[in-house]
Amino acid sequence: MQKSICIAFLGNALHDSRIVNLTNSLIEDNCSVKVISFDWFISNQSYFDQTYSIYKLEKKNSLLFYLKYALILINQLLRTKADIYFAEDFYTLPFVTIIAKLKRAKVYYNSRELYAFIGGLRNRPFLQSVVKAIEKLFITRVDIVLTTGEMDSHFLENFYGIKNTLVIRNIPLLRFPDSVIDFREKYNLPDNSFILLYQGVLLEGRGIPLVLKAMQSLPNTVLIILGDGEQKKNFQKISEQLNLVNRVFFAGTIKQNELVNYTAGADLGLTLIENISVSYYHALPNKLFEYIMAGLPVLSSDLPQMKRIVETYKVGEAISIKDEINIVKSIQHFIDNPDQLKRYKENCFSGAKELNWQEEYKKVSRQLLELD
Numbered sequence: 001m002q003k004s005i006c007i008a009f010l011g012n013a014l015h016d017s018r019i020v021n022l023t024n025s026l027i028e029d030n031c032s033v034k035v036i037s038f039d040w041f042i043s044n045q046s047y048f049d050q051t052y053s054i055y056k057l058e059k060k061n062s063l064l065f066y067l068k069y070a071l072i073l074i075n076q077l078l079r080t081k082a083d084i085y086f087a088e089d090f091y092t093l094p095f096v097t098i099i100a101k102l103k104r105a106k107v108y109y110n111s112r113e114l115y116a117f118i119g120g121l122r123n124r125p126f127l128q129s130v131v132k133a134i135e136k137l138f139i140t141r142v143d144i145v146l147t148t149g150e151m152d153s154h155f156l157e158n159f160y161g162i163k164n165t166l167v168i169r170n171i172p173l174l175r176f177p178d179s180v181i182d183f184r185e186k187y188n189l190p191d192n193s194f195i196l197l198y199q200g201v202l203l204e205g206r207g208i209p210l211v212l213k214a215m216q217s218l219p220n221t222v223l224i225i226l227g228d229g230e231q232k233k234n235f236q237k238i239s240e241q242l243n244l245v246n247r248v249f250f251a252g253t254i255k256q257n258e259l260v261n262y263t264a265g266a267d268l269g270l271t272l273i274e275n276i277s278v279s280y281y282h283a284l285p286n287k288l289f290e291y292i293m294a295g296l297p298v299l300s301s302d303l304p305q306m307k308r309i310v311e312t313y314k315v316g317e318a319i320s321i322k323d324e325i326n327i328v329k330s331i332q333h334f335i336d337n338p339d340q341l342k343r344y345k346e347n348c349f350s351g352a353k354e355l356n357w358q359e360e361y362k363k364v365s366r367q368l369l370e371l372d
Contacts, residue, residue, distance in 0.1 A: 003369060004034075005033045005086065006082035008086065009088035012037060012042050015253060015255075017256050021361070034053070035053065036055075038057050040058065084107070086107075094134060094138055096109075107141075107143055109139060114155060114279035139160050144164050146166055146168050166364055169289070170285065173293075173356060176349070177263075187222070193222045194220050194334075195221075196270055197267075198226070199262075201227055202229030205274045208235050209238055212239055212244060214328045214331065220335070227252075266296055267341070268296070269290075271288045272299065272321050273285065292309075292315050298315050298316030298317075300317070301321045302320055314344065315348045316344050
């Protein structure tokens with residue numbers, strides 16, 4: 001019997017690899033899937049097809065933004081009949097849980113990060129307490145809590161007293177590069193340029209200002225940034241202040257099916273997440289696995305979950321990033337040791353045969369689709 005699935009997400013689902021991969025896998029498992037999502041940053045208009053509904057929102061006024069979002073989401077959830085409802089983030093959790101329970105359907109919460117402990121809340125205690133209260137109210141009522149790593153599962157189990165967590169790491173499809181982007185040609189760079197890459201959302205705490213400062217001591221380095229976000233203008237301003245405009249390139253958001261070829265065009269991938277919150281301390285970002293899939297050696301901060309992957313699969317280095325000095329030393333070491341860089345690259349391709357979405361989904365598919 002075909003199962004029907006409804007996925008709700010406050011973001012553009014087509015630019016979220018976790019949702020795209022999950023959706024495709026569920027369809028391959030003979031499920032009918034409807035995705036309700038929202039965009040206020042990337043697209044200029046709403047988009048609809050057989051599976052995806054992406055509603056364009058304007059974020060000029062926060063109150064109107066959230067009111068319109070809530071009205072659309074509630075309306076679409078009420079009109080959608082499903083066996084399982086996925087709340088793909090904290091922002092959809094209350095609406096999805098209430099309506100799924102009214103319909104006597106199963107509800108899964110994708111706690112893709114520790115929302116009550118994200119970096120943006122660390123100096124906002126009242127708002128943080130509100131998020132904790134809301135999450136506690138609803139997380140205890142869902143059937144499965146999905147997390148991106150074991151540390152997140154253990155934290156949520158202890159903090160909220162739950163036992164129904166299931167780890168699905170943010171891992172890309174097994175898809176090796178087949179048409180690598182030549183950044184040196186694209187940006188008219190010298191042949192001896194050493195290309196650093198950051199890909200992902202541009203937010204505070206991702207180590208980008210530290211990298212920009214480090215680049216002042218590394219004259220042959222170039223930084224390519226794939227992605228957008230609320231800190232983009234700030235990072236552009238910093239690069240201007242440090243006279244790095246000709247060495248820092250903001251390439252924007254890349255389509256998921258093209259991303260691996262862009263990633264493979266760099267020399268070193270950066271996941272220098274700062275320890276500014278519990279959520280960041282537990283970080284195991286998809287960009288780490290995307291670098292590995294593309295055969296791109298990694299320089300990561302030494303936060304525990306990232307460090308374990310980097311050292312287990314021998315795909316790069318995990319370092320302390322209290323200041324830019326360690327970053328300078330580490331990048332220079334990569335530049336000075338091309339043979340080691342080559343070994344890391346080979347290890348990436350070996351690791352990718354295990355660290356891919358197809359293998360990850362196999363581990364959890366039966367539990368996800370059990371209805372009894």
